[in-house]
Amino acid sequence: MTKKAHQTPSLPPDDPYGIVDACRGLHAAIDALDSKVAGNVGISRNDLRCLNLIDRGPQSPSYIANALGLTTGSVTALLDRLESHGLIERMRDPADRRGLLIQATRDCFARIGPIYGRFAVSLVEMTERQSTRERNTMIRALIDITALCQRAAGYSIDQSS
Numbered sequence: 001m002t003k004k005a006h007q008t009p010s011l012p013p014d015d016p017y018g019i020v021d022a023c024r025g026l027h028a029a030i031d032a033l034d035s036k037v038a039g040n041v042g043i044s045r046n047d048l049r050c051l052n053l054i055d056r057g058p059q060s061p062s063y064i065a066n067a068l069g070l071t072t073g074s075v076t077a078l079l080d081r082l083e084s085h086g087l088i089e090r091m092r093d094p095a096d097r098r099g100l101l102i103q104a105t106r107d108c109f110a111r112i113g114p115i116y117g118r119f120a121v122s123l124v125e126m127t128e129r130q131s132t133r134e135r136n137t138m139i140r141a142l143i144d145i146t147a148l149c150q151r152a153a154g155y156s157i158d159q160s161s
Helices: 018-041 045-053 061-068 072-084 106-128 132-153
Strands: 088-093 096-104
Touching: 018 045, 018 106, 045 061, 045 072, 045 106, 061 072, 061 096, 072 088
Parallel strands: none
Antiparallel strands: 088 096
16 A cells, blocks of 8 residues: 655635535544554554543543543543553542542653654644734634534533643
């Protein structure tokens, strides 16, 4: 199986569905990137989705279950797998002595960081060629598209926590 070189699609300027095609292409590209990372680390895509949820700080198992659309039992098994790979650790919630929080280990970032890090640097370099106004327009469009996807799926993940 040979890999195709990335080609930027050329769309007719008046194609109202060009945005739909662009979103499909973006989804496929993100899916391929996530598959590569998960494969390199030896975990499943759901396991990787969990790691993406805790990349900016600890989260509760119930938040993870809700965000992934999984039962608490399934999340417990997922967390057990990630813990056995040395990618997460469970800790007591300082705000609730009965609560539990899940956080990524340093080893987790060392293992998944390089691939995502290269992508992030490339993305920043690409957008540095844009004006602040153009960058903000792109960011707003991506936020709006995310909200549309969440609404269509009937859920929303609070990105601020």
